[in-house]
Amino acid sequence: MTSVVEAPPGSRVQLRLLAGTHDGRLDSHLAQHGRLPVLDAAQVIGLARDAGLTGRGGAGFPVWRKLSAVAAAGRPPVVIANGAEGEPASGKDRALLTYAPNLVLDGLQLAALGAQSAVLYVPAAAHRPLQTLIDARRRAGLDRVPVRLVAAPDAFVAGEETAAAAAVAGRGAVPADKLVRITESGPGGSPTLVQNVETLAHLAMIARYGPGWFRAAGTADEPGTFLATISGAVASPGVVEAGYGVALGDLISAAGGATSALSAVLVGGYHGGWVPAAAALPVSRAALTAYGASPGAGVIVALPRHACGLMETARIAGYLADQAAGQCGPCVNGLPRLASTLTDLAHRRARPGLPAEVDRLARLVTGRGACRHPDGTARLILSAMHAFEPDVAAHLAGRCLAAGASR
Amino acid sequence: MSRLHVDWTACDGRGLCAELLPELLAEDDWGYPVPKGDLTVPPALEPAARQAVDRCPALALRLTAVSAERAPASS
Numbered sequence: 001m002t003s004v005v006e007a008p009p010g011s012r013v014q015l016r017l018l019a020g021t022h023d024g025r026l027d028s029h030l031a032q033h034g035r036l037p038v039l040d041a042a043q044v045i046g047l048a049r050d051a052g053l054t055g056r057g058g059a060g061f062p063v064w065r066k067l068s069a070v071a072a073a074g075r076p077p078v079v080i081a082n083g084a085e086g087e088p089a090s091g092k093d094r095a096l097l098t099y100a101p102n103l104v105l106d107g108l109q110l111a112a113l114g115a116q117s118a119v120l121y122v123p124a125a126a127h128r129p130l131q132t133l134i135d136a137r138r139r140a141g142l143d144r145v146p147v148r149l150v151a152a153p154d155a156f157v158a159g160e161e162t163a164a165a166a167a168v169a170g171r172g173a174v175p176a177d178k179l180v181r182i183t184e185s186g187p188g189g190s191p192t193l194v195q196n197v198e199t200l201a202h203l204a205m206i207a208r209y210g211p212g213w214f215r216a217a218g219t220a221d222e223p224g225t226f227l228a229t230i231s232g233a234v235a236s237p238g239v240v241e242a243g244y245g246v247a248l249g250d251l252i253s254a255a256g257g258a259t260s261a262l263s264a265v266l267v268g269g270y271h272g273g274w275v276p277a278a279a280a281l282p283v284s285r286a287a288l289t290a291y292g293a294s295p296g297a298g299v300i301v302a303l304p305r306h307a308c309g310l311m312e313t314a315r316i317a318g319y320l321a322d323q324a325a326g327q328c329g330p331c332v333n334g335l336p337r338l339a340s341t342l343t344d345l346a347h348r349r350a351r352p353g354l355p356a357e358v359d360r361l362a363r364l365v366t367g368r369g370a371c372r373h374p375d376g377t378a379r380l381i382l383s384a385m386h387a388f389e390p391d392v393a394a395h396l397a398g399r400c401l402a403a404g405a406s407r
Numbered sequence: 408m409s410r411l412h413v414d415w416t417a418c419d420g421r422g423l424c425a426e427l428l429p430e431l432l433a434e435d436d437w438g439y440p441v442p443k444g445d446l447t448v449p450p451a452l453e454p455a456a457r458q459a460v461d462r463c464p465a466l467a468l469r470l471t472a473v474s475a476e477r478a479p480a481s482s
Contacts, residue, residue: 175416329415329420364436
């Protein structure tokens with residue numbers, strides 16, 4: 001799913017990171033964007049703050065605050081560009097690392113000012129071309145801070161911030177307890193900064209074109225563009241770039257349009273939420289909060305009316321339960337129980353109190369793990385119970401609304 | 408004021424904390440603690456909270472000073 005789809009004329013889809021030739025070559029990158037301006041760490045923090053840049057890995061935390069926290073620690077940090085992308089429905093980091101890897105590596109240099117070394121944490125399959133590029137950039141004198149590749153395992157939680165830091169420190173890629181923030185002291189004792197690769201690519205653009213330029217896309221509260229991975233019942237699944245607040249319908253159109261009538265759209269990925277398939281719905285945190293969803297890492301999955309949303313959610317819940325790191329009791333025990341209870345509902349094995357039990361378990365696991373894996377799983381399931389409410393009632397009566405829908 | 412912190416990666420659900428601090432903690436279906444609130448420890452419960460921290464067999468509990476703000480859990 002690394003194809004970059006072309007935007008139809010008149011749509012609000014807006015190419016920035018993915019504009020131009022995007023062949024991944026250093027010479028085309030330099031021809032298009034030139035070298036990075038010379039900046040110090042304080043200037044980079046100021047630019048990120050003025051631009052309102054937030055993390056593109058899912059949580060959406062202000063980048064300047066993490067940069068400041070690491071700088072305030074006063075010791076050389078470990079800086080990690082996170083391209084683990086363990087989310088099966090996401091392909092945007094892989095697309096970015098294929099089409100515009102130089103922007104990521106530029107951004108990594110900006111975030112790593114003052115660091116001894118920087119790390120690009122991506123699946124091993126992507127290492128060979130990236131190592132060649134890293135060597136070429138080093139020879140060209142572009143990268144003052146040496147960059148090391150570390151393999152991200154193919155696991156859902158491997159991209160979680162503390163899991164990435166652990167993997168880079170040579171440990172298992174599993175989330176850690178957060179009593180001590182890694183921005184103060186990571187697994188190896190050094191202050192540790194983890195930023196999603198797309199976030200770093202935006203930082204590289206902001207350094208060249210300025211915060212004002214960055215803010216010309218998106219909304220006042222959620223500035224800039226984001227990469228969306230669009231899949232499901234669309235003609236051309238792939239990666240699209242658009243400003244926050246883009247209409248959901250514009251994103252679906254950019255992916256070739258829906259291939260059949262849609263019953264709902266999953267926004268924000270497997271830790272996201274189901275929202276109505278409403279073309280005018282803005283894809284922004286502000287507009288999606290009402291549905292318990294957020295743009296997250298830009299995952300959009302279109303569900304056709306003839307597919308059962310409860311079945312699809314039960315499948316995802318089963319996958320997420322399997323992907324638990326196995327460390328925290330409430331997640332290890334709660335997620336499989338939650339998934340099997342939802343699966344009973346999806347398969348119309350009705351029993352009294354089944355929806356209430358799903359609700360109870362979802363609330364029970366929330367907030368009770370080292371990471372947000374239980375919270376995200378619970379959020380997805382609660383959103384499904386809400387979005388597919390008529391189907392919940394039908395399933396309890398032994399019927400399925402999707403089964404009767406025409407294709 | 409202080410707050411109780413559970414390291415979920417260390418906790419193995421022995422249940423001692425919920426016995427010592429029923430005002431703050433219940434137990435879930437598997438014996439793991441369930442916070443009843445945000446785990447802020449009122450002064451009257453400090454001694455019981457300290458006892459729970461000291462006696463946790465998995466060393467999974469900490470008492471922390473309540474701070475205004477926390478960084479996010481994920482990138």
